[in-house]
Amino acid sequence: xxxxxxxxxxxxxxxxxxxxxxxxxxxxxxxxxxxxxxxxxxxxxxxxxxxxxxxxxxxxxxxxxxxxxxxxxxxxxxxxxxxxxxxxxxxxxxxxxxxxxxxxxxxxxxxxxxxxxxxxxxxxxxxxxxxxxxxxxxxxxx
Amino acid sequence: xxxxxxxxxxxxxxxxxxxxxxxxxxxxxxxxxxxxxxxxxxxxxxxxxxxxxxxxxxxxxxxxxxxxxxxxxxxxxxxxxxxxxxxxxxxxxxxxxxxxxxxxxxxxxxxxxxxxxxxxxxxxxx
Amino acid sequence: xxxxxxxxxxxxxxxxxxxxxxxxxxxxxxxxxxxxxxxxxxxxxxxxxxxxxxxxxxxxxxxxxxxxxxxxxxxxxxxxxxxxxxxxxxxxxxxxxxxxxxxxxxxxxxxxxxxxxxxxxxxxxxxxxxxxxxxxxxxxxxxxxxxxxxxxxxxxxxxxxxxxxxxxxxxxxxxxxxxxxxxxxxxxxxxxxxxxxxxxxxxxxxxxxxxxxxxxxxxxxxxxxxxxxxxxxxxxxxxxxxxxxxxxxxxxxxxxxxxxxxxxxxxxxxxxxxxxxxxxxxxxxxxxxxxxxxxxxxxxxxxxxxxxxxxxxxxxxxxxxxxxxxxxxxxxxxxxxxxxxxxxxxxxxxxxxxxxxxxxxxxxxxxxxxxxxxxxxxxxxxxxxxxxxxxxxxxxxxxxxxxxxxxxxxxxxxxxxxxxxxxxxxxxxxxxxxxxxxxxxxxxxxxxxxxxxxxxxxxxxxxxxxxxxxxxxxxxxxxxxxxxxxxxxxxxxxxxx
Numbered sequence: 061x062x063x064x065x066x067x068x069x070x071x072x073x074x075x076x077x078x079x080x081x082x083x084x085x086x087x088x089x090x091x092x093x094x095x096x097x098x099x100x101x102x103x104x105x106x107x108x109x110x111x112x113x114x115x116x117x118x119x120x121x122x123x124x125x126x127x128x129x130x131x132x133x134x135x136x137x138x139x140x141x142x143x144x145x146x147x148x149x150x151x152x153x154x155x156x157x158x159x160x161x162x163x164x165x166x167x168x169x170x171x172x173x174x175x176x177x178x179x180x181x182x183x184x185x186x187x188x189x190x191x192x193x194x195x196x197x198x199x200x201x202x
Numbered sequence: 203x204x205x206x207x208x209x210x211x212x213x214x215x216x217x218x219x220x221x222x223x224x225x226x227x228x229x230x231x232x233x234x235x236x237x238x239x240x241x242x243x244x245x246x247x248x249x250x251x252x253x254x255x256x257x258x259x260x261x262x263x264x265x266x267x268x269x270x271x272x273x274x275x276x277x278x279x280x281x282x283x284x285x286x287x288x289x290x291x292x293x294x295x296x297x298x299x300x301x302x303x304x305x306x307x308x309x310x311x312x313x314x315x316x317x318x319x320x321x322x323x324x325x326x327x328x
Numbered sequence: 329x330x331x332x333x334x335x336x337x338x339x340x341x342x343x344x345x346x347x348x349x350x351x352x353x354x355x356x357x358x359x360x361x362x363x364x365x366x367x368x369x370x371x372x373x374x375x376x377x378x379x380x381x382x383x384x385x386x387x388x389x390x391x392x393x394x395x396x397x398x399x400x401x402x403x404x405x406x407x408x409x410x411x412x413x414x415x416x417x418x419x420x421x422x423x424x425x426x427x428x429x430x431x432x433x434x435x436x437x438x439x440x441x442x443x444x445x446x447x448x449x450x451x452x453x454x455x456x457x458x459x460x461x462x463x464x465x466x467x468x469x470x471x472x473x474x475x476x477x478x479x480x481x482x483x484x485x486x487x488x489x490x491x492x493x494x495x496x497x498x499x500x501x502x503x504x505x506x507x508x509x510x511x512x513x514x515x516x517x518x519x520x521x522x523x524x525x526x527x528x529x530x531x532x533x534x535x536x537x538x539x540x541x542x543x544x545x546x547x548x549x550x551x552x553x554x555x556x557x558x559x560x561x562x563x564x565x566x567x568x569x570x571x572x573x574x575x576x577x578x579x580x581x582x583x584x585x586x587x588x589x590x591x592x593x594x595x596x597x598x599x600x601x602x603x604x605x606x607x608x609x610x611x612x613x614x615x616x617x618x619x620x621x622x623x624x625x626x627x628x629x630x631x632x633x634x635x636x637x638x639x640x641x642x643x644x645x646x647x648x649x650x651x652x653x654x655x656x657x658x659x660x661x662x663x664x665x666x667x668x669x670x671x672x673x674x675x676x677x678x679x680x681x682x683x684x685x686x687x688x689x690x691x692x693x694x695x696x697x698x699x700x701x702x703x704x705x706x707x708x709x710x711x712x713x714x715x716x717x718x719x720x721x722x723x724x725x726x727x728x729x730x731x732x733x734x735x736x737x738x739x740x741x742x743x744x745x746x747x748x749x750x751x752x753x754x755x756x757x758x759x760x761x762x763x764x765x766x767x768x769x770x771x772x773x774x775x776x777x778x779x780x781x782x783x784x785x786x787x788x789x790x791x792x793x794x795x796x797x798x799x800x801x802x803x804x805x806x807x808x809x810x811x812x813x814x815x816x817x818x819x820x821x822x823x824x825x
Contacts, residue, residue: 090267094286096286096289096290132350136343136346139339139343145392150393151390151391151392152335152392153391154393155392165268166269185290188294192297195297195301196297196300196301196304236493240497243497243500243504246504250504253508253511254507254510254514257511257514281514284520287467288466288467288507291467291470292500295474295496298496299497302481302496303493305486306486306493309486309489310486310490315494318490
């Protein structure tokens with residue numbers, strides 16, 4: 061789009077949307093939301109950027125290769141965090157007995173491994189939403 | 203008569219969810235346009251999820267967030283958490299179905315499934 | 329340590345799927361090595377788990393160490409480990425077959441995506457068999473149907489896209505119906521864990537008969553759409569006949585069977601045999617199964633394309649398995665599990681042999697199969713062996729499975745099903761025998777004279793031969809399998825008073 065109002069407003073708003081998304085992800089264990097909702101928000105911010113500035117500019121910000129890597133990387137981080145429980149003698153995805161910090165109820169750094177899992181899910185959902193959008197609007201290369 | 207109305211008002215959530223399910227199923231069965239069928243699946247899914255979430259409601263319960271004082275009965279949070287996963291599944295299926303519709307439109311030139319069946323039945327007979 | 333093996337199986341499959349994404353497209357050899365290694369490891373671990381569970385009893389593994397009603401549970405008994413061994417064996421042989429075949433059907437840039445889809449499909453397959461939680465089953469069933477649609481539409485032709493769209497919409501209705509049934513059960517019992525739901529239902533089922541009948545109806549219809557039971561099979565011919573040949577084998581031998589395993593778990597583990605018979609549900613599934621056995625074969629007689637014939641024949645064979653399940657006796661279950669194994673072997677052998685024939689000559693119309701035996705003897709021999717097994721000739725495992733089914737139907741006082749089995753076998757013979765006779769006895773047509781079977785790669789011939797040998801072995805000496813199946817039935821909860 062070539063409208064100057066749209067471009068200026070989008071340039072101002074995109075960081076705030078991403079900040080809100082990161083806030084929802086990090087507070088997943090205290091308030092409703094968590095990985096899925098926060099990841100969708102960050103993904104939507106990049107979709108807004110693609111709509112306003114075109115596919116080429118968005119490709120520089122978030123390339124295909126980075127999308128593939130972060131999708132697989134998100135699940136691998138999830139599996140690694142789950143395996144900490146196996147290594148320390150318990151079951152898969154054990155929370156407090158595997159040595160994660162407990163903290164106090166209601167603080168930000170509490171709840172054991174749940175914030176770490178939320179970050180992994182957030183990364184994965186972000187890259188998934190961007191990849192799905194690119195799959196629908198691109199011309200087929202092959 | 204008022205017992206019937208009481209019953210309806212007390213179970214209004216489940217009745218609404220079943221209405222959405224029937225509407226969604228009707229759309230998938232009776233319309234032949236592919237985009238409308240995808241919308242029908244979404245409505246069907248929304249109805250099923252609404253039914254599931256409404257099971258967890260406790261009349262007179264509080265929000266299930268521990269804030270210091272934990273007195274009183276809390277609403278069951280388990281169905282809402284399960285449905286979060288279900289919503290993500292339905293979203294990905296919707297996106298995949300729409301990409302398929304884009305490719306089908308490029309291939310056949312129409313989005314009407316009855317017409318495509320007529321075209322394909324000429325293609326399969328050899 | 330042995331308790332971790334099921335979890336390690338699932339993690340190997342998922343991690344392999346994720347690692348294939350990192351490999352650049354040009355190095356196909358790396359994918360071959362990693363894939364074969366992963367499937368072999370999974371098969372070895374499945375065998376070890378089977379031996380351990382037979383000796384020591386079931387394993388119950390709850391994520392996070394929580395209680396049963398909060399956590400997600402994996403429950404591995406003889407039933408689960410027997411079927412994971414079956415799926416692992418099919419996975420390894422199909423992977424070896426697909427290495428030789430994939431360059432003909434899939435473009436070079438899509439190889440890694442194809443194999444990622446196959447590994448995630450098998451991960452979901454193992455998840456369905458192991459899990460003991462109803463909502464977890466729904467999630468894994470959705471993953472299974474999405475990846476199955478993916479491997480149908482990997483070929484870039486417009487009829488693949490159409491078939492995959494129809495498959496997707498119908499399967500989605502099926503999964504959502506299953507979820508609705510789960511919601512109804514959650515409403516009256518308050519749990520989603522299968523053992524806890526079973527315990528709660530045994531106490532309260534006479535208080536909520538309408539709820540249980542509606543819930544079981546939605547679940548049976550939902551699984552029935554996904555497993556291509558007779559009136560809901562309309563997505564099957566297009567989807568299976570336009571898929572690439574290696575994924576055709578996976579679709580017919582793995583995906584349909586997994587949804588039938590979900591049906592078994594729902595009918596026996598969740599509801600229990602006594603609840604089912606008191607509410608008259610086996611009558612409906614028996615009638616549907618009997619109709620499917622006949623109508624599937626009737627539709628197959630009218631087809632000319634080899635892949636469509638095999639697809640419609642799957643509808644009839646699924647009818648056999650549902651018949652065995654719905655008899656609600658010990659013999660009926662044993663017969664249908666044996667038929668799951670033997671149908672998996674026979675159908676895979678049929679597809680792989682047909683794949684070899686299509687690979688060399690490109691001929692898909694059975695009216696042109698004259699004299700194929702002189703041009704390529706080995707695929708035609710395996711095809712004929714598997715076809716004779718499907719009809720039910722003695723010395724093959726197909727005959728034994730029909731014999732067991734007939735015995736089970738007589739034992740449950742439902743003699744009409746023996747008549748249905750005989751009619752269905754005759755109908756099977758009507759469309760399989762002409763292909764066999766035509767390829768052995770007539771002269772080949774002139775444009776096919778210059779092909780021979782020396783150009784088929786050995787990676788394709790080895791799985792075909794293994795399946796053919798297994799059909800003969802199971803037909804002559806079924807004891808090795810029926811002993812394990814007896815143990816598997818004992819461990820399915822919910823009925824044998």
